[in-house]
Amino acid sequence: MIYVYALTDPAGAVPPDVRGLEHQPLGNIVVGDVSATFTAHAEIAVAPVAQNLWRHEQVVESFMRNPGLALLPVRFGTTFPDEAHLEDVLRRNQGVLKAGLDRVRGCVELGLRVSRTSAEAAALPQADFSTGREYMAARLAEHRLRCDADQLAAELESALMPLAREMATREARAPQVVLSSAFLVNHDRAEEFAATVRTLAAAHPSLRLLCTGPWPAYHFAPSLQLAEALHG
Amino acid sequence: MTPMRDERDAEMEVTLVELLDRLLDKGVVLCGDITLSVAEVDLVHVGLRVLLSSVEAAQRQQRRAAELSQ
Numbered sequence: 001m002i003y004v005y006a007l008t009d010p011a012g013a014v015p016p017d018v019r020g021l022e023h024q025p026l027g028n029i030v031v032g033d034v035s036a037t038f039t040a041h042a043e044i045a046v047a048p049v050a051q052n053l054w055r056h057e058q059v060v061e062s063f064m065r066n067p068g069l070a071l072l073p074v075r076f077g078t079t080f081p082d083e084a085h086l087e088d089v090l091r092r093n094q095g096v097l098k099a100g101l102d103r104v105r106g107c108v109e110l111g112l113r114v115s116r117t118s119a120e121a122a123a124l125p126q127a128d129f130s131t132g133r134e135y136m137a138a139r140l141a142e143h144r145l146r147c148d149a150d151q152l153a154a155e156l157e158s159a160l161m162p163l164a165r166e167m168a169t170r171e172a173r174a175p176q177v178v179l180s181s182a183f184l185v186n187h188d189r190a191e192e193f194a195a196t197v198r199t200l201a202a203a204h205p206s207l208r209l210l211c212t213g214p215w216p217a218y219h220f221a222p223s224l225q226l227a228e229a230l231h232g
Numbered sequence: 233m234t235p236m237r238d239e240r241d242a243e244m245e246v247t248l249v250e251l252l253d254r255l256l257d258k259g260v261v262l263c264g265d266i267t268l269s270v271a272e273v274d275l276v277h278v279g280l281r282v283l284l285s286s287v288e289a290a291q292r293q294q295r296r297a298a299e300l301s302q
Contacts, residue, residue: 076255111250153291212250218258
């Protein structure tokens with residue numbers, strides 16, 4: 001069984017000083033314009049625990065030492081029975097994968113999570129109501145907060161988008177979250193992007209802006225149709 | 233715990249959530265088997281919601297792959 005970590009340009013040599021899950025040495029297989037990095041295992045069922053997640057990430061990020069190399073991270077937990085099965089999928093999806101590598105070449109992903117500060121979050125409507133009037137007032141307050149959040153998010157995005165090639169916005173999971181986005185940024189503009197986030201943070205003291213990365217371009221990886229990937 | 237420590241812990245939690253969100257829910261799905269063992273999950277609580285939704289997604293994907301390979 002093989003466990004797959006990343007896809008790169010064929011020039012992406014496997015880093016010799018990095019080991020994969022279960023400390024296995026990395027191998028790679030090249031099909032056309034795509035190289036896949038993997039480790040071989042007798043049997044593997046990967047627990048999504050911090051140690052394994054960081055090991056997977058370490059392997060993927062080891063390719064970021066070469067900023068000119070196009071890199072697509074593979075979903076955690078992806079396995080194939082053997083190299084032949086992986087080779088088949090790479091061959092059948094060559095066009096999509098090559099286009100995916102071209103899309104992210106020279107770029108890194110930067111995450112931005114914007115939330116209200118603790119004091120602001122404490123002012124959010126509470127969930128317990130004794131009357132219908134209180135309920136409606138809370139819903140109205142929530143709606144106004146959401147409108148405010150949308151306006152703030154648009155303002156932040158317009159300041160950052162000139163520095164990015166693409167943006168992917170994630171659905172906010174909690175009311176205190178104003179914005180949760182991933183930006184595809186040219187490698188040489190990453191520091192400028194982070195500096196702009198710091199400037200925005202200073203201009204919005206009621207918000208907490210957290211910029212993470214540089215990450216491999218997880219949010220900008222191509223989507224393969226399952227049926228096409230399996231059967232061509 | 234000092235406010236500065238609180239802030240640093242919060243940032244570490246957010247970074248871990250960001251990692252989970254990417255590894256379990258993003259990246260190229262090559263449509264091999266997504267082989268996850270969830271019996272010994274000991275991820276910190278901040279990631280649990282992301283983790284559960286992603287494991288459910290992986291299980292759905294496995295079922296679809298099994299149906300298509302029949």
